Amino acid sequence: MSKEYPGNPLNSKDFKKALKTKYVPTAEYAWSAGHAINRFLTGLKEGRILGIKCRSCERILVPPRAFCEECFISVDEWVELKDTGTVNTFAISYLDTMANRIKKPLLPAVIEIDGAGGNGFLHMLGEVDPKKIKIGMKVKAVWKPAKDRKGDITDIKYFKPARGGV
Amino acid sequence: MPRRVAMIGAGMTKFMRRANDTPKEMAFEASKMALDAAGLELKDIESVALGTAPDAFDGVHMKGEYLSDGAGSFLKPYTRSFVGGGTGVFTGAHGWWHIASGMFDTCLVVGEEKMSSAHPHPQGAFLTIFDNLIERNLGPNLVWIFALEMNRYMTKHNIKKEDIARVSVKNKGNALDHPCAQLGMKITVDDVLNSETLAWPVQRLDISPTSDGAAAFVLASEEVAKRVTDDPIWIEGVGWNVDTTIWTNRDLYYPKYVEYAARMAYKMAGIHNPPKDIDFAEPYDPFDYKELHHMEGLQLCRKGEAPILTREGVTARDGDLPTCPSGGALGVGNPIAATGVMKLCELYWQLRGEAGKRQIPKDLRTGVAQAWGDLMQVGTVVVMRR
Numbered sequence: 364m365s366k367e368y369p370g371n372p373l374n375s376k377d378f379k380k381a382l383k384t385k386y387v388p389t390a391e392y393a394w395s396a397g398h399a400i401n402r403f404l405t406g407l408k409e410g411r412i413l414g415i416k417c418r419s420c421e422r423i424l425v426p427p428r429a430f431c432e433e434c435f436i437s438v439d440e441w442v443e444l445k446d447t448g449t450v451n452t453f454a455i456s457y458l459d460t461m462a463n464r465i466k467k468p469l470l471p472a473v474i475e476i477d478g479a480g481g482n483g484f485l486h487m488l489g490e491v492d493p494k495k496i497k498i499g500m501k502v503k504a505v506w507k508p509a510k511d512r513k514g515d516i517t518d519i520k521y522f523k524p525a526r527g528g529v
Numbered sequence: 530m531p532r533r534v535a536m537i538g539a540g541m542t543k544f545m546r547r548a549n550d551t552p553k554e555m556a557f558e559a560s561k562m563a564l565d566a567a568g569l570e571l572k573d574i575e576s577v578a579l580g581t582a583p584d585a586f587d588g589v590h591m592k593g594e595y596l597s598d599g600a601g602s603f604l605k606p607y608t609r610s611f612v613g614g615g616t617g618v619f620t621g622a623h624g625w626w627h628i629a630s631g632m633f634d635t636c637l638v639v640g641e642e643k644m645s646s647a648h649p650h651p652q653g654a655f656l657t658i659f660d661n662l663i664e665r666n667l668g669p670n671l672v673w674i675f676a677l678e679m680n681r682y683m684t685k686h687n688i689k690k691e692d693i694a695r696v697s698v699k700n701k702g703n704a705l706d707h708p709c710a711q712l713g714m715k716i717t718v719d720d721v722l723n724s725e726t727l728a729w730p731v732q733r734l735d736i737s738p739t740s741d742g743a744a745a746f747v748l749a750s751e752e753v754a755k756r757v758t759d760d761p762i763w764i765e766g767v768g769w770n771v772d773t774t775i776w777t778n779r780d781l782y783y784p785k786y787v788e789y790a791a792r793m794a795y796k797m798a799g800i801h802n803p804p805k806d807i808d809f810a811e812p813y814d815p816f817d818y819k820e821l822h823h824m825e826g827l828q829l830c831r832k833g834e835a836p837i838l839t840r841e842g843v844t845a846r847d848g849d850l851p852t853c854p855s856g857g858a859l860g861v862g863n864p865i866a867a868t869g870v871m872k873l874c875e876l877y878w879q880l881r882g883e884a885g886k887r888q889i890p891k892d893l894r895t896g897v898a899q900a901w902g903d904l905m906q907v908g909t910v911v912v913m914r915r
Contacts, residue, residue: 368709369558370543370742371550378547385648386588392661400662424778426663432773452684452781454676456728460668462652468729471673473777482778485664493729498684516663 399427402441407518410506414479416440423479446504447525448474448483455493468493474502474522489521501525531629535754535761536913538567539874541744544711544862547645548741552587556599556641559743559867563637564601567747568757574747575633577602579609580620580640580866585654587646600639600745612769612909613658614815614902616640617744617869621898621911622767624748634750640870641743651739658904660774672736676728678781678905679818683730685782686833688821690730694721695839696817697734700853703846704860706886709871711862712738721817737815740862744870746877762880765895766798766912776904787826787901790908794897795828798912803828803897804850807912809879809889811872811898814857823899824852826908851889854879869900873911880915 373381396404399415403426406413415427419434423442431438453472459465470488475481488496489505502522512518540562542548542555550558556579564571579600584592593609600607610616610623617640624638647654655671682688695718704713716734724733754761768790772779779785791803800806812823821835829850830838838844844852855861855875858868876896878884899910 368541368543369562370545370548370555372543372545373547373549381549388588394661396662403663426775428775452677452681454673454680454728456670456673456676458670458672458727460656460670462650462670469668471667471669471677473677484777485667485669487667498680515666517666
């Protein structure tokens with residue numbers, strides 16, 4: 364192993380002075396939701412959480428997909444699930460989406476939807492003291508008013524502790 | 530039957546917060562050092578395998594093609610592989626099959642990443658890993674996935690945060706002995722526990738830095754290896770595996786895909802009892818808990834046991850099963866694809882007894898390196914022996 368290693372670090376002062384070029388990409392996208400998620404999002408607009416059942420492995424798939432990745436067959440047996448579930452895991456985030464520091468934490472969590480055998484999706488927690496959140500806690504969806512829903516994951520505002528407490 | 534594949538030379542740049550060098554210049558420096566160490570010239574290289582992360586990090590499209598000259602592939606058979614954070618260690622497999630298949634007798638393998646060009650930080654480039662239909666509108670941050678996984682792992686096994694912090698203390702300490710390290714530091718468990726909370730349970734000192742850097746090695750067939758060196762190090766097992774991107778449908782407490790990748794590599798290497806048959810390891814440690822998570826996936830201990838081994842000093846450089854003797858991603862730095870290549874270089878230097886102040890003070894025969902990536906779903910594993 365030789366003794367001299369290449370590489371020329373720049374501190375932030377030197378970086379300011381260094382010759383450089385800059386570029387800000389403008390790339391905009393619009394994604395069609397596909398067969399399964401289209402129906403899922405339509406369900407959210409109607410205030411319902413929909414899953415889909417694989418007839419082979421009998422798993423309830425939430426978020427739903429057009430095919431079971433394990434059995435590799437098309438799935439089409441839609442099931443309406445409750446809008447309640449269990450906190451599988453959570454975080455208390457003092458970073459916003461662009462990693463800016465924030466005072467009031469965001470509370471992302473994976474919610475296992477009741478009746479889906481442990482399957483669920485990423486969402487947020489609300490109406491809860493961050494210190495009191497526990498894995499295994501029962502939660503219930505808080506929906507936007509019907510007129511404000513547009514077929515988006517944010518049609519559910521967040522999940523709050525079920526039965527009025529933790 | 531695959532042919533035997535030897536590593537015969539390794540090189541790397543410093544890992545840096547911000548390099549003046551361009552990605553191509555860094556790839557050149559690491560590649561040149563690896564060739565010099567192997568005693569070969571570019572004309573001796575028959576094929577080149579490169580690993581690097583998504584183009585969005587550098588803001589350079591066709592990054593593989595852009596880097597090709599720096600990776601020594603001018604008018605040569607050349608491919609780029611990418612499996613997220615698992616890319617660096619995967620290049621060990623990527624290069625391996627060039628030789629094992631009998632197609633080539635030599636392969637230069639290069640990993641490069643320059644994360645500082647995404648200015649002031651690459652958060653925006655990371656965010657596009659989240660599902661575009663049902664996750665991105667929630668406004669996720671990359672740290673969330675680690676916080677969610679870490680919390681699940683800690684809760685499932687009732688692990689104390691301080692037992693996770695010990696990994697950061699150990700790896701940043703080990704990195705003090707690495708001449709290329711970006712973040713070698715002597716810190717305490719309390720320093721970690723008192724550092725800024727970013728997304729609980731993740732705190733500032735639980736995380737590896739963003740880095741610029743490159744690393745490279747030369748692989749050769751047995752015939753070439755025995756001609757150019759008395760001390761080849763053999764790649765004896767490679768494995769890789771990927772789980773679904775639907776990460777909310779699996780239990781994050783255990784990386785099954787790492788287990789499957791490890792079992793694939795161990796079967797090839799004839800390893801039946803990993804904790805006994807493996808002398809040291811370079812598990813991927815972009816966050817401190819990930820080293821523990823990966824030790825368990827690598828079958829180096831039982832589920833939930835890695836924090837205990839760490840607390841007892843088993844994974845220290847002078848312990849029975851040293852992990853990240855290099856200083857790892859936490860200490861040396863984490864230029865994604867280059868990090869995994871650095872881990873393979875570390876196995877090489879340790880097995881040859883050339884790791885300098887980092888040298889593990891015991892007889893070494895077998896080491897394993899591992900990396901992990903994307904939406905907590907990719908496992909890549911390489912076993913090396915002297």
